[in-house]
Amino acid sequence: MDRAPETAASAPARTGALRHIVSSYRSEIAIALAIVVLELALGIFVPNALTMGNFSDIAQATAPLIIMAIGVLLVVMTGGIDLSVGSVFSLVGMVTGLVMDSGFSSTIATICGLVVGVVFGAINGFLVTFVGLAPFVVTLITYAVAGSLAFIVTNGHSLPINDQGYWLLNGGHIIPGMPNFVLFCIILLIVVEFLLRRVVFGRWIYAVGSSPGAAxxxxxxxxLVRFSVYVISGLLAAFASVLTVSYISNAEGTAGAAMMLQAIAAVVIGGASLFGGTGSAIGALLGALMITVIQNGVNLIGVNSFWQGSVTGLVILIAVLIDRVSKARR
Amino acid sequence: MAYFMSLRRLLAAATAVACVAVTAGTLAPAARATDKKMTVAYVAPSLDISYWQWVAYGVQTEAAKLGMNYVGMTSENSPGTQMNNIHTALVRGVNAIVIGPVSSSSTPPVLRLLAQRHVPIAFTGIGPQPGQTDYTSAVTANNYETGKAEGTFVCNLAKALGGNKVGMLSLPQDRENAQKYLKGAKESFAADGCDLVQVLQTHGLTVNEAVQEANDLLTGHPDIKAIYGMYDEAATGAVKALQTRGLIGKIGVATADGSPETIKELRQGEIQGLFLQEAVGQGIDATQQVYNALTGKPVTKDIPLAEPLVTKETIDSPQAQATIKRVYPPSAGAF
Known part of the structure; x- marks a missing residue:
């Protein structure tokens, strides 16, 4: 007898919660649906596109971009921009490879790589926050410096990773059945989404991006908020890099060259505004996934890869327009 | 007050200019007096690709051997920067130029300028625009013939592994060398009865990108039996993708270029054929040609270097080892 009213009360509560989630993640749901439609359409032309093998390839290809994009997202949400992530990605890979090449363990090499990312993030944060320089200018400078250092540290040579066990960082299974790169993305997604929605610091990020004066x-x-997001962005770019080095067993000076624009594109596709104050980790993840799915689709269909940039640009345009229309309606 | 401030600034500026002029005037003749060696400038299209660094190494070592000074410049893949570099080199008084041009079509104004100044120029890697003749020498790889030879090798590889379908990881097809590779390869595939099912082009020439493309190639065409790589990272990326799928040995890989990484993969049997492109050798030969021009010795106008095939069986032969030393410098890794 007691259970009936409880069930009756919980049903509307569940509906309310679902409505709240749908309302909070409207843009993200739209992107997720778009990805599903895109993938299904691709499957019509190339049935192998819908195999687990291809999904695994897409997940592997997109994991570093997701990690980097979430870092960039936090900066963008405060109204800043981080153009240095691609170069930091390259530099961290080279430093990690160099340290390993010098006979140190892969753990020390990975830590060194991550420290480089944090240092560059801290430099960005310091110059933007405490010196008051424009984020675009500061990160353009560190983009150039890190990109240059990526070649200087090894005189431009790429470095093969000879530690046979290093691939486990990316491809191992801490949780049986789930490759580490997937696990890391899920953990990062949950942590950052929780931070943004439920932790005071996360709310501060939104507030600083919406109106720094009011904040x-x-x-x-x-x-503190601004400084922290640049440090996190540097750290995540570094983590994305060591994961990639672990995956391909190779460090290259140009590895991150294309990733900066892709990360910013992922953030924008995911619904964040470059003026700050909006965005979500799920959106950045879906934006990164969308970019990778497009690349994968273009390759599978056999479209000339010169078109990839145009297709990605078109998708960004559509995403931004949809976002603008939906916000105008609200 | 404002008048005096302006006067003070004017005096300070004039003093600074005078100091610079006096210093430059004092040092420049001294520098000229002590430095009578000829200078060669190497203008690379970019230095973010190992290949051009290795050409630079060839130019630098040969210049040292010939008693020349060396100046290195990079055009950052911009024809405008390339032209600026040429002007800067002339201002610096270089005697000869070795260039890896940004593109063949960017070369006519460079050649016009250098012809006016009577400065010898040799090309490496990428040749001048067809029809241009005002250059000393063009030391390039014979991409068309290599494309054909690699096409035949890859086709035979596919047949030996039980099929005739092949895929290709290509350089960007806006490059003349990539077009020549592809033309040669297509002719071989047609003649030898192989089916080129897909060509994927790189944007960034990174291993990571090549891994993704190789994965896409294998997903879209699981029945391919061999992968034709047009550049070094393509082969390394293909090997990584095949390793992940447990397909090493079941799908063959061959590539052009050569590096410590691909040579290691060749030795391990992960790559079956490597068509060596002599990056260092191009720098050496081009420098020798401009030196010959400066010293009145005979020059060879066009030197299309062959890209010899090495396999696991032939890699340690004296001939192959001598060629590899003309591919990359010792600092890049083991031979």
Whole structure:
């Protein structure tokens, strides 16, 4: 007898929660649906596109981009931009490879790589926050410096990774049945999404991006928030890099050259505004996934790969327009 | 007050200019007096690709051997920067130029300028635009013939593995060398009875990109039996994709270029054939040609270097080892 009213009460509660989720993640749901439709359409032309093998390839290809994009997202949400992530990605790979090549363990090499990312993030954060330079200018400078250092540290040579066990960082299974690169993405997604939605610091990020002046009046430590997001962005770019080095067993000076624009594109496709104040980790993940699915689709269909940039650009345009229309309606 | 401020600034500026002029005037003749060696400038299209660094190494070592000074410049893949570099080199008083041009079509203004100044120029890697004759020498790889030879090798590889379908990981097809490779390969595939099912072009020439493309190639065409690589990273990427799928030995791989990485993969049996492109050798030969022009010795106008095939069986032969030393410098890795 007691159960009936409880069930009756929980049903509307569940409906309300679902409505809240749909309302909160409207853009993300639209992107997810678009990816599903794109993949199904691709499957009509290339049936192998819908195999587990291809999904695994897409997941592997997109994992570093997801990790980097989530870092960039946090910066973008504060109204900043991080153009240095691609070069930091390249530099970290070279440093990691170099340290291993010098006889140190892969653990030390990985830590060194991550430290390089944090240092560059801290430099960006310091110059933007405490010196007051424009984020575009600061990260353009560190983009150039890190890109240059990526060649200087090994005189431009790529470095093969000879540690036979290093691939386990990316391809091993901490949880049986789930490759580490998937696990890392899921953990990062949950942590950052929780941070943004449920932790005070996350709300500060939104507040700083929406209106730094108002945030300051409310007592939010704007400088600390801004500095932190650049450090996190550097760290995540570095982590994406070591994961890639682990995957391909190779470090290259140009490895991150194309990734900066892809990461920013992923963030924009995912619904974040370059003016700050909006965005979600799920959106960045889906944006990165969308870019990889397009690349995968273009390759599988056999379209001249010169078209990839045009297709990606068109998708970004559509995503931004849909986002603008949906916000205008609200 | 404002008048005095302006006057003070003017005096300070004039003093600074005078100091610079006096210093430059004092040092420049001294530098000229102590430095009578000829100078060769190497203008690379970019230095983010190992290949051009290795050409630079060839130019630098040969210049040292010939008693020449060396100046290195990079055009950052921009014809405008390339032209600026040529002007800068002339201002610096270089005697000869070795260039890896940004593209063949970017070369006519460079050649016009250098012909006016009577400065010898030799090409490496990429040749001048067809029809141009005002150059000293063009030391390039014979991409068309290599494309044909690699096409035959890859086709035979596919047949030996029980099929006739092959895939290709290509350089960007806006490059003349890539077009020549593809033309040669297609002719061989047609003649030898192989089916080129897909050509995927790289954008960034990275291993990571090649892994993704190789995976897509294998997903779209699981029945291919061999992969034709047009550049070094393509082969390394293909090997990685095949390793992940447990297909090493079941699908063959061959590529052009050569590096410590692909030579290691060749020795391990992961790559079956390597068509060596002599990056260092191009730098050496081009420098020798401009030196000959400067010293009145005979020059060879066009030197299309062959890209010899090496396999696991032939890699340690003296001939192959001598060729590899003309591919990359010792600092790049083991031979």
């Amino acid at each position: 300051r009046l409310l007592g939010i430590p704007v400088h």
